[in-house]
Amino acid sequence: MVGTLGTQPPSGRYVDRFKALAAAFLLASSSFWFIAPAGGIELNRIARSDFVSTLAPNDPCVSGCQPYGVPWHFESLGAQSAWDITTGASEVTVAIVDTGIDTAHPDLIGRVRSIPGCGLGPNAAYDTSHGTFIAGLIGAASDNSIGTAGLDWNTDLLDVRVMKGSNGTTSDIADGIRCAARHGADVITLSFVQAGTQLSPVLEDAINEAVAAGALVIAAAGNDGDTRQRFPAAAAGVLSVGAIDETLGVATFSNRGDWVDLMAPGARLLSLGSGLSNGVRLGQGTSFAAPLVAATASLVKARFPYFDASQISRQLLRAAQPHTDTTTQLSYKILNAERAVTLPYRTHWQVTTTGQVLALGESQHFGDLTNGASVRDVVAIAANASGLGYWLARSSGVTATFGDALPLGDLAQVTLNKPIVDMAVTPSGNGYWLVASDGGIFTFGDAGFHGSTGAMTLNQPITSVIQTRLGYDLVAADGGVFNFNSPFLGSGASRELRGSIVDASSRVGGW
The missing domain is CATH 3.40.50.200 (Peptidase S8/S53 domain)
Incomplete structure (x- = not known):
C-alpha cells in the first residue's frame, strides 16, 4: 500500500495525515502546507555571477504576490x-x-x-x-x-x-x-x-x-x-x-x-x-x-x-x-x-604568440592580450576547473588571468636561467606548473613540486610539461621523458623522429 495526502482545504494550514501502519510508501512532503508566509527570515544567497538577466516572465507571483511574498527558490537557484x-x-x-x-x-x-x-x-x-x-x-x-x-x-x-x-x-x-x-x-x-x-x-x-x-x-x-x-x-x-x-x-x-x-x-x-x-x-x-x-x-x-x-x-x-x-x-x-x-562541457581555446585567444565550441571568450600591447612571447594557455576561465603564460614567466580563473602568481619578479616553454594545470584545476626549457619547475596554487631537470645536462631542451594523477612528466624535444611522482610509460628518444617533439598530452581516468 502507498500512503498519500488527504483532502486539502482551499485556505488555512493543512496537515497531512498518513496511516503509517497500512502504508508501504509515504509522499515526501512535509507535515504542513502553508498558505500565509512567516516573516522575519533573512535569506542567505549563493554567490552569483555578475551577469545581469534580461529575461523575466510576467507571471505575477514570480516577482512576488500577496500574501506570499517573493518565491525564494528562483533567486537561490x-x-x-x-x-x-x-x-x-x-x-x-x-x-x-x-x-x-x-x-x-x-x-x-x-x-x-x-x-x-x-x-x-x-x-x-x-x-x-x-x-x-x-x-x-x-x-x-x-x-x-x-x-x-x-x-x-x-x-x-x-x-x-x-x-x-x-x-x-x-x-x-x-x-x-x-x-x-x-x-x-x-x-x-x-x-x-x-x-x-x-x-x-x-x-x-x-x-x-x-x-x-x-x-x-x-x-x-x-x-x-x-x-x-x-x-x-x-x-x-x-x-x-x-x-x-x-x-x-x-x-x-x-x-x-x-x-x-x-x-x-x-x-x-x-x-x-x-x-x-x-x-x-x-x-x-x-x-x-x-x-x-x-x-x-x-x-x-x-x-x-x-x-x-x-x-x-x-x-x-x-x-x-x-x-x-x-x-x-x-x-x-x-x-x-x-x-x-x-559550465561548458566541451571547451577549446587557442592562443597566438601575440596573446590573441580564440574560443571555439562551447567556450567563451574572457579576454586576451591583444589590447595594443606589443606582445610576442605567449607560449601557453590553460583552462581552470570550471571551464569559465583560463591563464596565459609568457616566456618571461609572466601570467595573465581571465574569466573566473584565480590569479595564483607568476615569475614577474624572478630572473630565469631559461625561458618558460609550457604550462600545465593540476587535476583539481586550482593550480598550475610553469616549466622552463631547462626543465626548471615553478609551482602555483595547489601544484606540488616533485622534482625537475634544472640541474641536469640535457641532450635537448624541455618543450612540454604534462599533468599525471599524482605528479607530472617533462618531455624533451628528442622525445625523452622525465617522470616525477608518476609511472614511466616510455619515451620517444629511442625512436626515429621526423622532427622535434613540441608538445605532449596525458590523461588518467576522469579527473
Whole structure:
C-alpha cells in the first residue's frame, strides 16, 4: 500500500495525515502546507555571477504576490540567469510519477500530457494536489500573466499517476516507472519514500530498467529529519535529493547525510494549488526539492542535448555549490541551476604568440592580450576547473588571468636561467606548473613540486610539461621523458623522429 495526502482545504494550514501502519510508501512532503508566509527570515544567497538577466516572465507571483511574498527558490537557484541561457526544450520529457496532476489548472493548460495505459490514468475522485504542486515547480506555464512560473518553461511534462488518493501499490509504482522510461522520459522524478529499510525488489527492478533505458531517476530523500537512508532515493543509480531552507541550512524535516547527493530548496516553496483564488500556495518537503532538481536536469538536457543521463547527473553535481551548515556542521552540495547550464562541457581555446585567444565550441571568450600591447612571447594557455576561465603564460614567466580563473602568481619578479616553454594545470584545476626549457619547475596554487631537470645536462631542451594523477612528466624535444611522482610509460628518444617533439598530452581516468 502507498500512503498519500488527504483532502486539502482551499485556505488555512493543512496537515497531512498518513496511516503509517497500512502504508508501504509515504509522499515526501512535509507535515504542513502553508498558505500565509512567516516573516522575519533573512535569506542567505549563493554567490552569483555578475551577469545581469534580461529575461523575466510576467507571471505575477514570480516577482512576488500577496500574501506570499517573493518565491525564494528562483533567486537561490540562479533561475533568472539560467533562463537567459535556456528556458528548456519541448523535446525533453520529465515524467512525474505521483498522484496525478490537475491538468485543468490555468497554469498547466497545454503543459501536461498523459499516455493511455501509462499509469492509472486520470480520475476526478482522487486528490491530485501533490502532483499538481510538483508539476508547477517544474513546468508551470510562463509568461502568461497568471500565477507563477516553472523552472523549465518548455519541457514536456508526462503525468504518470500511480496513486489512488491516499493508497497505491508497489506494482503500480513500478509499472509507472517502467512505462515512463519505455516512452522516452529523459528524467523521472519520484517524491515518495518506501516504509522500511529495504528497497522492494519489484521497485528496484523497475528503477534498473529505467536507468538502462537512459532515464535519469531523481528521488526525494524523505522527511524524517535524520540520517536514515530512505528508498527509492538511496537506491543505486538514483540521484537523491534533500531539502534546504531560506538560510541555506538543512531543513529541519529533511533527511541528510553522505548518502544524499544534492540539496535543493524545499522549505516554504510557492507552486500551484487547485481551488484557490490565485491558483498558488506554499508547501514544503523533500517531495518538492526533488522536482527542482528534475527541472534543472531538463534545462541541462536542453542546453546540452547530446548529454546522456549520467552526464546530466555529473553536470548537476559539478555545478552544485559546496556549503557547510553552521548549525549542524554538515557539508553538502546545493543545486545551482545557473552554473548547471553555464559550465561548458566541451571547451577549446587557442592562443597566438601575440596573446590573441580564440574560443571555439562551447567556450567563451574572457579576454586576451591583444589590447595594443606589443606582445610576442605567449607560449601557453590553460583552462581552470570550471571551464569559465583560463591563464596565459609568457616566456618571461609572466601570467595573465581571465574569466573566473584565480590569479595564483607568476615569475614577474624572478630572473630565469631559461625561458618558460609550457604550462600545465593540476587535476583539481586550482593550480598550475610553469616549466622552463631547462626543465626548471615553478609551482602555483595547489601544484606540488616533485622534482625537475634544472640541474641536469640535457641532450635537448624541455618543450612540454604534462599533468599525471599524482605528479607530472617533462618531455624533451628528442622525445625523452622525465617522470616525477608518476609511472614511466616510455619515451620517444629511442625512436626515429621526423622532427622535434613540441608538445605532449596525458590523461588518467576522469579527473
